[in-house]
Amino acid sequence: MHSSAIFLIEFGAIILGLGLLGRFAGRFQFSPIPLYLLAGLAFGTGGLLPLGASEEFVAIGAEIGVILLLLMLGLEYTASDLVSNLRTQYPAGLVDAALNALPGAAMALLLGWGPVAAVVLAGVTWISSSGVIAKVMGDLGRLGNRETPVILSILVLEDLAMAVYLPIVTALLAGVGLAAGSLTLAIALGVAGLVLFLAVRYGRIISRFVSSDDPEKLLLVVLGLTLLVAGIAQQLQVSAAVGAFLVGIALSGEVAEGAHNLLSPLRDLFAAVFFVFFGLHTDPSSIPPVLLPALALAVFTAGTKIATGYWAARRAGISAKGRWRAGGTLVARGEFSIVIAGLAVTAGIEPDLGPLATAYVLVLVVLGPLTARYTEPVATRLAARRRPAPATGASAPAAETLEPVDEGTTG
Known part of the structure; x- marks a missing residue:
């Protein structure tokens, strides 16, 4: 009874604290993710007040948080959108991965x-934060801008790449041999290809099977199906996150x-719980x-x-x-970078x-939100300083009349 009371007190304090941190971040219009990470650092190993009774439950909640993050990301895209992005925007995805x-x-x-840590850290620096970027674009009123589809295409390609990358990392962290790793990757690619095929060809039938006018039943069916598929994917060493995404x-x-x-x-x-859990173990x-x-890598x-x-x-x-x-x-980097690093931390490959x-x-x-807001005005100002001033009384150079107009928010 005493341990149950301690658990409720600890977990309740965590949820209340996260809510207050989220309100604080919302008031100043920035992502709450760094505050969640700092909260985990404060109450984890070596922190101000280490938690004990609720840590196991927080670990389970963190795993559910990763699954729901990937599920919600998958809900943002249709299979046809993904196929179209692969066909038209893959060069941008290749440049993104290389740089x-x-x-x-x-x-x-x-x-x-x-080499194993190198593969993991490559993923950490590669993947942008879809959640933070979507919020920033909404806050800045840029969802209707001409450049927004380009941004979304790169994010979609990164999400698709995760379906291949995560099984590779999982196999490497597990220390399996080349044959077993190749089999894991083959299974992952096969499952991803099969799901995309079924979604394109039979997406309406699948959605009709899951559909329900009762919100309670819809919630139970979607959540249950997601956890079931995620569990099966993890059992096949594909990655629960990839299963949820599919x-x-x-x-x-x-x-x-x-x-x-x-x-x-x-x-x-549960995503907030996940970020806290990662901080708890740091x-x-x-x-x-x-x-x-970290600073040098962040700037570069x-x-x-x-x-x-x-x-x-x-x-x-x-x-x-x-x-x-x-x-x-x-x-901006965020949830995906922490998910990838979390796999390595759990496997214990490199303490730093x-x-x-x-x-x-x-x-x-x-x-990230600062660069989103200020990169363009700073670049414009620097370009204006470099441009020589026109002579007094002279007409503007012909090249300036051909400068493309700014594609801001339409309407």
């Missing part, structure tokens, strides 16, 4: 962490919209030794993300201002990887 994954891998090798892709139309509305509060709750005293590499990969967005928007025919906005918006990933995400999840 942003390689710096993470190089940093891990420079620190002497070995379930989200398979659902479409009114079912996807209804499930999104019902599951959003659950997603927010000793604050382990961050200062890796703070300098902020630049490579800006370059990625600029190149992709230029390829799509967007004006210079829109290119800078696209690049600055992609800088978790602290470095925490510091890296903390820097970029704060810096």
Whole structure:
């Protein structure tokens, strides 16, 4: 009875604290993710007041948080959208991977962490935060901008790449051999391909089977199906997160919209628990030794993300201002980076990887909204300073009349 009371007190305090932190972040219009991570650092190993009774439950909640994050991400896209993005935007995805994954891998090798840690850190620096970026674009009123489809295409391609990347990382962390790893990847690709085929060909039938006018029944069926598929995927060493992502892709139309509305509060709750859980398993005293590499990596990969967005928007025919906005918006890292680092922390491959990933995400999840807001005006101001002033009484150069107009929010 006493331990049950302690559990309720601890877990209730966690949820209440997260709610207050979320309100604080909302008041100042920035992502609450860094506050959740800091809360975990404060109450975890080496923190101010380590938790005991509720840690096991928090661990289960964190796993559910990852599953719901990926499910909700899958609900955002239809299978046809994914296929279309693969066909038209894959060059931007390749540039994104090259510019942003390689710096993470190089940093891990420079620190002497070995090839497995290099693959993990490559994923940490590669994947942008879809949740933070979506919120920032909404807050800035840019959802109708010409560059927004370019940003979303890159995010979709990163999400698709996760379906291949996560099984590879899972196999590497498990220490399986080449044959077993190849089998795991083959299973993952086969399952992903099968789900995409079924979603394109029979998506309406699947959605009709899941559909219900009763919100309670819809919630139970979607959540139960997601957890079941995630469990089966994990049993096959594919990754529970990938299984949840594929379930989200398979659902479409009114079912996807209804499930999104019902599951959003659950997603927010358990995702917050996940970030706290990651912080709980990171000793604050382990961050200062890796703070300098984390800052260097954050600054460098902020630049490579800006370059990625600029190149992709230029390829799509967007004006210079829109290119800078696209690049600055992609800088934020968040949930995916922590998910990937969390796999490595659980496997125990490198004790400094978790602290470095925490510091890296903390820097970029704060810096990301700032680059989204200020990259374009700063770049425009610098370009204006470099441009020579026209002679008095002379007409403007002909080239300036051909400068493309700014693609701002339509309407």
